[in-house]
Amino acid sequence: MADDTSTNQIVLDYTSRDFDAxxxxxxxxxxxxxxxxxxxxxxxxxxxxxxxxxxxxxxVMHFYIDRVGSExxxxxxxxxxxxxxxxxxxxxxxIGQQAATAILRVSLGADEAIFTIPAGTRxxxxxxxxxxxxxxxxxxxxxxxxxxxxxxxxGLTVSGASLGLSKGxxxxxxxxxxxxxxxxxxxxxxxxxxxxxxxxxxxNVVLARPTQSAFSTYVDDEGFTHVIFGDNAAGRIPxxxxxxxASYRFxxxxxxxxxxxxxxxxxxxxxxxxxxPATLSVSNYDHPLGGADPESVETMRFSxxxxxxxxxxxxxxxxxxxxxxxxxxxxxxxxxxxxxSSVNVRIANxxxxxxxxxxxxTDGLTEMGRLRAxxxxxxxDKKLLGSHVFVEDVWQKDNQGWEDxxxxxxxxxxxxxxxxxxxxxxxxxxxxxxxxxxVDFGQRISxxxxxxxxxxxxxxxxxxxxxxxGNTVEANAAGLVSDVHTPRKKIPRIRPEILxxxxxxxxxxxxxxxxxxxxx
Numbered sequence: 001m002a003d004d005t006s007t008n009q010i011v012l013d014y015t016s017r018d019f020d021a022x023x024x025x026x027x028x029x030x031x032x033x034x035x036x037x038x039x040x041x042x043x044x045x046x047x048x049x050x051x052x053x054x055x056x057x058x059x060v061m062h063f064y065i066d067r068v069g070s071e072x073x074x075x076x077x078x079x080x081x082x083x084x085x086x087x088x089x090x091x092x093x094x095i096g097q098q099a100a101t102a103i104l105r106v107s108l109g110a111d112e113a114i115f116t117i118p119a120g121t122r123x124x125x126x127x128x129x130x131x132x133x134x135x136x137x138x139x140x141x142x143x144x145x146x147x148x149x150x151x152x153x154x155g156l157t158v159s160g161a162s163l164g165l166s167k168g169x170x171x172x173x174x175x176x177x178x179x180x181x182x183x184x185x186x187x188x189x190x191x192x193x194x195x196x197x198x199x200x201x202x203x204n205v206v207l208a209r210p211t212q213s214a215f216s217t218y219v220d221d222e223g224f225t226h227v228i229f230g231d232n233a234a235g236r237i238p239x240x241x242x243x244x245x246a247s248y249r250f251x252x253x254x255x256x257x258x259x260x261x262x263x264x265x266x267x268x269x270x271x272x273x274x275x276x277p278a279t280l281s282v283s284n285y286d287h288p289l290g291g292a293d294p295e296s297v298e299t300m301r302f303s304x305x306x307x308x309x310x311x312x313x314x315x316x317x318x319x320x321x322x323x324x325x326x327x328x329x330x331x332x333x334x335x336x337x338x339x340x341s342s343v344n345v346r347i348a349n350x351x352x353x354x355x356x357x358x359x360x361x362t363d364g365l366t367e368m369g370r371l372r373a374x375x376x377x378x379x380x381d382k383k384l385l386g387s388h389v390f391v392e393d394v395w396q397k398d399n400q401g402w403e404d405x406x407x408x409x410x411x412x413x414x415x416x417x418x419x420x421x422x423x424x425x426x427x428x429x430x431x432x433x434x435x436x437x438x439v440d441f442g443q444r445i446s447x448x449x450x451x452x453x454x455x456x457x458x459x460x461x462x463x464x465x466x467x468x469x470g471n472t473v474e475a476n477a478a479g480l481v482s483d484v485h486t487p488r489k490k491i492p493r494i495r496p497e498i499l500x501x502x503x504x505x506x507x508x509x510x511x512x513x514x515x516x517x518x519x520x
Contacts (some may be wrong), residue, residue: 017062022055030346049436074301081221083297090219091312093203096183098293098328099156100250100256101367102133102264102284106161108496109279118272123152125261129291132156134249141280150282152264154291155182155251163227164239166190167242171205171233174322178250179223183328185249188215188227203312208235218296256291259284290329290367291349314382320345320389329371334441334489341387345374346401346489348394368393380403384507393516395490403490405434405445406509408467409454413517417459422513426460429453430510434494443492447482461516 010032016025027041030051039045070076074086077411087094104123108115117139124132133152141148161298174519176186188199190213198514199213203227208214214235216228225244230236238244264284268274295303306322310502316318320335324345337343349371373393379389394401413422430453432438433445447468471491486492495508 017059017066019052019055019059022058023052026051026055033478034266037217065100065204072377074304078297079221080123080297084218085302087300087304090307091204091206092300092307093216093218093350094295094300094303095326095328095366097141097180097251097253097294098226100254100288101136101180101253102152102154102288102514103286104133104135104150104282104284105147106139106263107146107148107281108141108143108497110144112277112279113465114140114142115280116273117267117278119149121270121273122156122268123264124268125259125263126264126266129252129255129259129263131252131259132268133264154256154288155185155249157247157249159240159247160189161246161248163244164244166229166238166240166244168237170237171380172229172238174206174227174244174246176246176248177226178248178334179443180250180253181219181225181386182249186217186225186227187247189245189247190238191245192239192242195318197286197515200233205230206234207312209302210234211236223294228293236241252291254291255292256288259288259313261285261287262290289353290349292350312382314343315384315390316377317343320379320383323374323379323382326373327371329367330375331436332440332491335380336489340384342390343387344390344392345375345379345385345393346392346441347371348401348436348491352493356364401490402495403484403486403492404471404495404509405468405484405492407494408449408465408468408511408513409450410464410466410513411454412461412463414461415516415518417517419514419517419519422459422517423512425455425457426463427510427512429457430512431494434492436491436493439492440487441486441491443486445486445492447483449482466513 010029013021013025015024027048028048029038030037034040035050037047039048045051067078071079071082074083077083077086084094091455107115118136119135119137121135123135124130132152134153134157139150140147158178161177166172172271184201186201190197190199197213197490199215202208203216205214205216208230210230211231212230212235214230217225218228219225225248227244261283262283264515265275265282267273267280268281296489303326307326312323314323317335317337321333322342324330324333324347328348329349332346332348333350335343337347347366354368365497372393375391376389385390385508392401409426409430411423411426412417428448433453439445447465450468451463452467454460462504465481467479468484469480469483470486472487473480473482484492496511
């Protein structure tokens with residue numbers, strides 16, 4: 001008998017990956033092999049049902065194959081676990097959870113005795129968002145004093161928690177029992193030969209000396225913090241049967257920023273405070289600021305390639321910017337300087353709003369003061385030997401880091417549209433152009449952008465731009481219409497007028513006048 005294998009050879013289309021393509025391929029193969037099967041492919045045919053079941057299984061399997069393949073690449077990975085693995089490959093440490101800070105106002109009745117609130121005293125919120133803050137400093141308040149400021153940080157402190165006994169193995173890991181551990185608040189101690197030994201934190205254990213008592217941490221995709229020790233080549237191994245003790249703080253992250261004014265008002269008595277005087281009152285006048293959740297997947301996609309290029313070393317000005325942006329709480333940064341031995345880094349916090357308090361304070365008690373200190377400490381071991389880094393913020397030196405823009409618009413409204421509502425929508429659209437999250441240092445704002453934003457609002461007939469410029473032009477620039485070429489060291493903005501804390505009452509520099517339309 002002649003071999004007719006070649007005439008019956010089936011060629012599979014391996015690009016058929018979804019249900020429809022796979023079903024069509026199977027029906028075609030069936031019709032070629034069984035030409036007498038005239039009902040093949042019809043909905044009522046039982047054999048067609050079986051082929052559709054195979055096509056469905058193929059569709060599902062190909063979906064998982066595609067997902068597994070995409071998880072291996074930073075640009076396409078969707079699972080947080082996959083992105084964390086990629087970050088580890090690049091030696092990148094994602095930014096963990098941040099604690100919010102609040103300015104409390106403390107008052108004491110005139111009939112009470114002098115009272116001291118020690119640092120670490122807990123003050124809890126009484127509203128829908130349950131959070132606990134701990135005071136950052138001692139405060140002694142005298143009878144009759146009102147609204148004495150006191151800084152407090154969200155989160156609870158855990159001291160001396162036992163993580164277990166060391167087994168003397170390299171690269172040992174221990175897991176902290178609480179979720180939401182605040183970034184870089186973990187401290188480790190071991191009891192060795194009757195003495196407590198403090199272990200120092202390093203961003204990566206491989207950077208530690210062989211005999212250094214060092215540890216590192218990372219947060220897994222479920223929110224638990226892992227503590228990692230060395231292998232005697234990079235960081236020493238904790239001795240066998242030594243107890244590992246941890247101290248840390250944990251909290252609720254960005255949710256604390258939503259606590260309304262007046263709700264952080266319950267001072268919790270402790271052994272240090274004793275009983276709380278009846279006339280002692282504590283309250284927050286403003287929302288807390290600075291709370292943040294662990295770094296998101298989208299942010300890590302942006303940060304991992306930039307940080308991996310620096311290799312944790314600041315050589316170029318771009319290196320300084322990339323490393324500064326990894327400091328928790330930093331929203332924007334720029335570095336400048338003429339020589340390598342003197343570098344200036346200008347920063348803005350991630351809210352773009354001046355916190356309560358004087359930005360020029362250097363005692364570290366304000367948010368910007370602490371951010372400047374954090375950036376300085378972060379860059380200290382990464383800069384070139386012999387170089388000096390000077391960290392400043394955009395509010396220092398009379399708001400020198402901002403380019404205040406003046407924009408005046410005459411908006412002509414289409415008949416039949418409400419004039420006030422249309423003008424308000426135009427105002428919102430123009431403000432979005434210079435929103436803090438939409439601009440950066442040296443950002444150019446063009447006339448065309450303003451026209452497109454304004455005329456894109458429904459109900460606008462046409463717009464006349466009567467004035468547009470920045471504050472770096474001459475003082476007699478009234479009526480000037482030109483693009484805003486923001487200097488490299490400044491961020492453009494429509495300057496808000498802030499009264500009563502952080503309440504923005506109006507914008508200084510933006511004027512929108514409406515004509516036509518319906519007046520109600």
